[in-house]
Amino acid sequence: MAMRFWKSSRYVPPWRRCLLPILALALMGASPAMAVNGVPLAAGAPEKQELQGAEAYFHFAMAKLAQQQQRYDAAVAFLREAAAADPESAGIQAELAATYMIIRDYPAAEESARLALAMEPDNSAAHTVLAHLYYSRARRGIDSQANRRRAMDEMEASLRGQNEDAPDVLLTLGRFYFEQGKFRRAADFLLRYLETQAAPAPNPLFLLARAHIQLEDYDGAERALEQILDTVPDSLQALETLVNIERLRGDFAGSLPLLEKILAIRGGDGSLYKKMGEAYFHLHQYPDAIEMFNLALNEEPGSPYSLYYLALSQERSGQMPRALETLEQMHVRDPENTEVVFRMAQLQERLGNPRAALELYSELLDLLLKVEDPDDPRRTDISTFCARVALIRMELEEYAAAARGLDACRNDLDLPAPGLGLLRARALIFARRDEKALSEVRKGREQFPQDPRFQILEAEILLQTGDEEQAGHILDARLAAAAAGDGDGAGTRALVADAWFNAGAQAERRQEIERAERYLLRAIGIDPEHAAALNYLGYTWADGDRNLDEALDLLQRAVAQDPENGSYQDSLGWVYYRLGRLQEAREHLLNAVNYEADDPTIRDHLGDLEQEAGHLDLALSYWRESLKLGADDPAAVSRKVRDAERSTARP
Numbered sequence: 001m002a003m004r005f006w007k008s009s010r011y012v013p014p015w016r017r018c019l020l021p022i023l024a025l026a027l028m029g030a031s032p033a034m035a036v037n038g039v040p041l042a043a044g045a046p047e048k049q050e051l052q053g054a055e056a057y058f059h060f061a062m063a064k065l066a067q068q069q070q071r072y073d074a075a076v077a078f079l080r081e082a083a084a085a086d087p088e089s090a091g092i093q094a095e096l097a098a099t100y101m102i103i104r105d106y107p108a109a110e111e112s113a114r115l116a117l118a119m120e121p122d123n124s125a126a127h128t129v130l131a132h133l134y135y136s137r138a139r140r141g142i143d144s145q146a147n148r149r150r151a152m153d154e155m156e157a158s159l160r161g162q163n164e165d166a167p168d169v170l171l172t173l174g175r176f177y178f179e180q181g182k183f184r185r186a187a188d189f190l191l192r193y194l195e196t197q198a199a200p201a202p203n204p205l206f207l208l209a210r211a212h213i214q215l216e217d218y219d220g221a222e223r224a225l226e227q228i229l230d231t232v233p234d235s236l237q238a239l240e241t242l243v244n245i246e247r248l249r250g251d252f253a254g255s256l257p258l259l260e261k262i263l264a265i266r267g268g269d270g271s272l273y274k275k276m277g278e279a280y281f282h283l284h285q286y287p288d289a290i291e292m293f294n295l296a297l298n299e300e301p302g303s304p305y306s307l308y309y310l311a312l313s314q315e316r317s318g319q320m321p322r323a324l325e326t327l328e329q330m331h332v333r334d335p336e337n338t339e340v341v342f343r344m345a346q347l348q349e350r351l352g353n354p355r356a357a358l359e360l361y362s363e364l365l366d367l368l369l370k371v372e373d374p375d376d377p378r379r380t381d382i383s384t385f386c387a388r389v390a391l392i393r394m395e396l397e398e399y400a401a402a403a404r405g406l407d408a409c410r411n412d413l414d415l416p417a418p419g420l421g422l423l424r425a426r427a428l429i430f431a432r433r434d435e436k437a438l439s440e441v442r443k444g445r446e447q448f449p450q451d452p453r454f455q456i457l458e459a460e461i462l463l464q465t466g467d468e469e470q471a472g473h474i475l476d477a478r479l480a481a482a483a484a485g486d487g488d489g490a491g492t493r494a495l496v497a498d499a500w501f502n503a504g505a506q507a508e509r510r511q512e513i514e515r516a517e518r519y520l521l522r523a524i525g526i527d528p529e530h531a532a533a534l535n536y537l538g539y540t541w542a543d544g545d546r547n548l549d550e551a552l553d554l555l556q557r558a559v560a561q562d563p564e565n566g567s568y569q570d571s572l573g574w575v576y577y578r579l580g581r582l583q584e585a586r587e588h589l590l591n592a593v594n595y596e597a598d599d600p601t602i603r604d605h606l607g608d609l610e611q612e613a614g615h616l617d618l619a620l621s622y623w624r625e626s627l628k629l630g631a632d633d634p635a636a637v638s639r640k641v642r643d644a645e646r647s648t649a650r651p
Contacts, residue, residue, distance in 0.1 A: 566596030
């Protein structure tokens with residue numbers, strides 16, 4: 001009843017007025033500050049001497065009591081009485097503004113806050129109220145960016161208006177700036193806040209860690225997270241964020257103990273198993289990675305991420321057929337995933353299935369050509385896969401089909417693609433369509449006049465058609481220009497040497513041996529370290545049982561250039577065989593097998609060697625292996641087998 005009396009009547013009996021200061025002092029001492037979102041809206045009650053008269057002080061004290069009881073309408077009424085009693089008190093207006101905020105009377109809150117600031121521009125509480133008003137508008141989508149900026153300006157003004165750092169204001173500023181994406185400012189305020197705390201709570205530390213991560217200050221983030229773990233050792237939030245930091249650093253060895261701790265705390269799930277699998281994968285521990293990705297798939301069947309990395313782990317652990325099966329599962333679920341089709345094509349190539357690889361690369365091209373967005377980065381891969389399809393067809397000796405496919409690709413691309421034009425000309429050369437190849441390179445010369453490869457390839461074709469004089473003139477002119485500093489000198493010499501070599505190799509395939517040798521010698525003359533030309537000419541002489549000492553020199557030079565090349569080791573072993581130096585021949589032929597285990601010619605040569613050495617059973621074994629591997633001349637090798645079998649069958 002007493003409260004209703006004081007609320008409804010402005011009359012205060014004289015005997016009661018003497019009690020007002022005493023009652024007010026008692027009430028004010030017990031009154032806490034109000035807060036919104038954890039931030040005090042008013043800095044507390046004005047000191048008694050700041051209010052003009054006991055009546056203002058009494059009503060202010062009653063308002064604080066009403067706030068404590070969460071009777072905010074009553075608090076507003078008392079504060080209005082206090083303001084009427086002391087109209088020049090900025091503190092009363094700030095407190096009134098804060099109370100209006102509590103009851104969501106935002107226009108009245110703004111009016112009171114501005115009245116407070118008109119009287120006292122540095123009033124911290126009024127600035128805080130305005131900050132929350134602006135922030136509330138921004139959250140509702142009202143001129144968001146501008147209101148967020150105003151909110152932060154007001155909050156900083158609130159901070160400047162206080163004699164010392166107000167922890168809650170510092171924390172709020174840190175949060176505001178973080179949400180605005182101003183991570184450096186956010187980190188600064190959060191650090192200032194944490195300096196005021198004897199035992200910082202986890203949430204501000206975590207927010208500081210997130211700000212440091214955005215700034216790529218991973219050490220700072222780690223320090224903040226370790227502070228959390230010092231007080232909450234099983235904080236999953238801190239542990240998982242530390243894992244993400246280690247992943248960003250690429251320190252997968254550092255992430256594994258953290259992941260294992262998370263596993264021990266809460267058990268495994270698909271996400272955790274994936275992260276552990278990823279760590280094992282990057283540490284090249286592929287069996288462990290396979291185990292983790294299989295566990296992840298048990299939790300999340302069909303997860304594309306887990307399936308993809310499972311396939312990669314299987315491939316890198318040598319389980320290529322299983323990797324192919326895993327990728328096929330993905331392909332069934334998502335037939336238009338170009339990365340999956342590409343990986344499948346690569347695996348088929350590595351497994352020695354060129355036809356299957358060709359089919360997959362063709363499928364990949366069809367998918368890429370459906371991509372309509374010209375800025376899609378996948379479109380840049382089209383020419384690469386066009387070339388890959390053509391090269392596989394050329395390996396299968398389907399030269400005309402390779403040329404047709406390249407022509408279609410260029411039409412589909414509608415982009416300059418000099419590499420495809422050069423490759424198409426090369427396919428036409430192998431198809432023995434020299435005139436068409438010549439036409440192709442001449443068109444390329446017109447379209448790409450600065451690209452020397454077209455003119456050099458033109459000369460190569462002329463060499464193959466027998467116009468050695470014109471071809472030699474073109475190639476010599478290119479060499480002279482390169483020597484004079486026109487373009488890349490070393491690159492031009494290599495291209496010209498390649499032209500002579502390619503023409504020589506093509507002539508040898510056409511059984512034009514004399515011309516082949518002449519061209520190969522020109523290649524070696526231009527580039528004495530041209531390993532392919534050294535090997536080709538040396539083997540040609542050794543196979544023909546001619547110029548064996550010169551062949552030995554050439555082949556020793558080729559092997560010195562590339563000692564792990566099985567073809568070069570085979571050629572060197574073969575010339576030693578021709579020279580009758582069987583022990584040295586055996587050494588190099590066995591080296592060749594180590595580098596090219598599936599080459600039938602090397603087995604054939606080893607058979608001939610062991611027959612010469614008198615080891616007919618061993619020779620027979622090598623020849624049979626040659627036939628199984630697809631001997632180049634199966635009829636000739638079969639005759640050797642039959643002759644050896646007859647010899648071993650005799651009593």
